[in-house]
Amino acid sequence: MNALILVGSPKGRVSASWMLGSRLAEGLRDHGVTVQYGMVHHELRSGEGTAKLLDLFDSSDLVVLAFPLYVDSLPAPLTRLLELAAERRGRTSAPGNPRLAVVVQCGFPEAHQCDTAIGICRRFAGSAGMGWAGALAMGMGGSLEGDFRRLPGGGKQILDALGKTAEALARGGDIPDEAKAVFARPLMPRWLYILTGNLGWRLKMRKNKARRPIGDRPYAQG
Amino acid sequence: MKALLLDGCREGDYLAMEAVLEMTAALAGRADDVEVVKLRELAISACTGCFGCWTRTPGECVLQDDAATVLRSYLGSDVVAYVTPVTFGGYSSQLKMMLDRCIPLLDPRFTIVGGEVHHLLRYRRYPKTVVLGTLPSPDAEAERLFASLVARNGFNFHRTFEAEVLVGVPDPPSARRCAERLLDRIGVTA
Numbered sequence: 001m002n003a004l005i006l007v008g009s010p011k012g013r014v015s016a017s018w019m020l021g022s023r024l025a026e027g028l029r030d031h032g033v034t035v036q037y038g039m040v041h042h043e044l045r046s047g048e049g050t051a052k053l054l055d056l057f058d059s060s061d062l063v064v065l066a067f068p069l070y071v072d073s074l075p076a077p078l079t080r081l082l083e084l085a086a087e088r089r090g091r092t093s094a095p096g097n098p099r100l101a102v103v104v105q106c107g108f109p110e111a112h113q114c115d116t117a118i119g120i121c122r123r124f125a126g127s128a129g130m131g132w133a134g135a136l137a138m139g140m141g142g143s144l145e146g147d148f149r150r151l152p153g154g155g156k157q158i159l160d161a162l163g164k165t166a167e168a169l170a171r172g173g174d175i176p177d178e179a180k181a182v183f184a185r186p187l188m189p190r191w192l193y194i195l196t197g198n199l200g201w202r203l204k205m206r207k208n209k210a211r212r213p214i215g216d217r218p219y220a221q222g
Numbered sequence: 223m224k225a226l227l228l229d230g231c232r233e234g235d236y237l238a239m240e241a242v243l244e245m246t247a248a249l250a251g252r253a254d255d256v257e258v259v260k261l262r263e264l265a266i267s268a269c270t271g272c273f274g275c276w277t278r279t280p281g282e283c284v285l286q287d288d289a290a291t292v293l294r295s296y297l298g299s300d301v302v303a304y305v306t307p308v309t310f311g312g313y314s315s316q317l318k319m320m321l322d323r324c325i326p327l328l329d330p331r332f333t334i335v336g337g338e339v340h341h342l343l344r345y346r347r348y349p350k351t352v353v354l355g356t357l358p359s360p361d362a363e364a365e366r367l368f369a370s371l372v373a374r375n376g377f378n379f380h381r382t383f384e385a386e387v388l389v390g391v392p393d394p395p396s397a398r399r400c401a402e403r404l405l406d407r408i409g410v411t412a
């Protein structure tokens with residue numbers, strides 16, 4: 001089986017999307033799947049990169065979209081890729097193949113804020129004649145900073161969910177409901193995420209030597 | 223009253239272009255000044271996800287392109303209309319490119335809105351917003367997703383965004399009725 005992991009974060013390999021997508025890829029490889037990556041934001045900057053991704057899309061048995069929630073849906077370049085893929089596949093492809101799976105995370109604590117984006121991916125799969133293998137969604141994406149071991153509980157719940165997902169996808173199955181539920185479980189109490197998140201913005205401002213106040217209004221009128 | 227229309231359609235999409243024309247006419251009947259921004263003609267790069275607009279130059283993106291001009295115009299408007307082909311239940315990539323660049327309008331700090339976490343507002347005043355989507359043929363699932371996406375976008379600005387989907391072949395009278403209905407719903411009067 002050939003899988004393509006499309007990383008939909010513009011931050012590429014330093015993103016939460018990469019952290020989750022590459023871990024899923026490891027699991028797929030352990031089950032004998034050949035995995036390739038596509039960095040959507042980067043590849044779409046050139047015609048060649050776009051054509052490469054579209055070709056990979058069509059030659060895969062499984063496509064995984066690993067992306068951050070942007071304004072309640074998919075980042076614009078990923079949306080663009082899906083538009084192009086649907087146009088092209090409408091003309092050429094075998095129905096039901098490849099299958100599409102999604103790993104999405106968002107900055108707010110509630111995983112359900114990703115539901116509309118998942119619906120959009122599923123609708124895309126329908127339009128493009130692809131199979132649908134399901135989605136993992138989690139909130140508190142701001143906590144995913146490169147190392148699972150630094151997460152509460154060593155990130156065990158995420159790793160378990162990704163492990164079960166890899167196993168199921170490699171068999172040609174759907175993402176198990178149990179994996180979805182575990183993945184969506186909050187990493188910490190909501191109040192704590194809000195507290196550390198708000199502190200985090202201040203610390204980043206200090207690190208970046210920001211000279212304006214956090215609530216500045218540069219476009220005046222408001 | 224000032225109105226801004228963000229045209230998120232592609233050249234050659236006659237249904238969406240009809241929706242733009244009729245929404246422009248509907249706005250012109252109620253506002254003193256209507257600005258139509260054809261997003262496909264502007265240079266707007268994709269958001270790089272750096273959060274510089276919150277932690278480096280709060281309120282302003284670190285990229286220098288046409289998005290800043292659109293944001294100023296957005297804040298200076300009383301009503302904003304997005305027009306877009308409904309794309310798998312979401313926005314066109316053209317419109318989405320601009321919407322991803324709108325996060326400088328918000329303050330990064332978290333707050334609770336309607337029982338969920340969202341961001342604080344940066345400005346005291348934001349325009350009323352309507353979204354007109356187009357679909358060449360009925361698609362209940364895409365329409366449902368679109369309504370839910372627009373409503374969720376409203377929560378981000380602590381307000382209600384209204385949506386309508388125009389279905390079928392280009393037909394100016396029905397597009398106009400759809401646009402007028404939307405403006406009625408947000409209480410935009412002449």
Ligand SMILES: Cc1cc2nc3c(=O)[nH]c(=O)nc-3n(C[C@H](O)[C@H](O)[C@H](O)COP(=O)(O)O)c2cc1C
Binds near residue numbers: 073108273
């Ligand atoms: C332009 C932009 C829009 C975003 N919109 C949302 C949103 O609507 N809801 C949300 O919960 N998080 C939103 N986020 C936060 C990201 O989903 C979050 O930071 C995520 O962890 C980033 O993942 P990445 O490292 O893979 O890019 C947004 C971030 C950016 C830059």
